[in-house]
Amino acid sequence: MRRFAIIGCGAIAQMHASSINELEGAELCAAVDVDINRAGEFADKNHCGYFTNDYKKLLTERDVDYVTICTPSGLREPIVDYFARAKKHIIV
Numbered sequence: 001m002r003r004f005a006i007i008g009c010g011a012i013a014q015m016h017a018s019s020i021n022e023l024e025g026a027e028l029c030a031a032v033d034v035d036i037n038r039a040g041e042f043a044d045k046n047h048c049g050y051f052t053n054d055y056k057k058l059l060t061e062r063d064v065d066y067v068t069i070c071t072p073s074g075l076r077e078p079i080v081d082y083f084a085r086a087k088k089h090i091i092v
Contacts, residue, residue: 002026005064007055007079008071009033009042016068016091017046030062055079059086066091 004020006013009031020028028048033039036052043050051057058064067083068091069076076092083090 002065003029003063004066004068005030005032005058005062006042006068006070007032007058008069008075009035009038009050010070013042013068013070014045016070017042020068021046029064030058032058056082059088065089068092 002023002025004026006016006028013031017028020026028046030048031039031042031046031050032052032055033042033050034053039050039052049062051061066089069079071079080090080092
């Protein structure tokens with residue numbers, strides 16, 4: 001099973017979640033957003049766990065293979081760097 005997480009639960013994130021849910025052998029296991037309400041609603045809709053504010057918690061609390069980064073483009077660099085150093089597959 002390939003385990004995915006989505007960081008940033010805005011409009012484009014649902015398109016990524018739908019694609020992940022259609023993949024055979026893939027599971028959306030977590031979502032992260034700075035807005036707790038948006039993260040919770042997204043997680044409820046997609047049957048996954050969620051975190052708020054700290055994307056770094058993701059690796060200590062979930063077994064993740066792929067990280068899909070759906071944050072605004074100006075906020076992606078430190079997130080990409082963090083998960084690249086953790087040797088995770090990254091989709092931007």
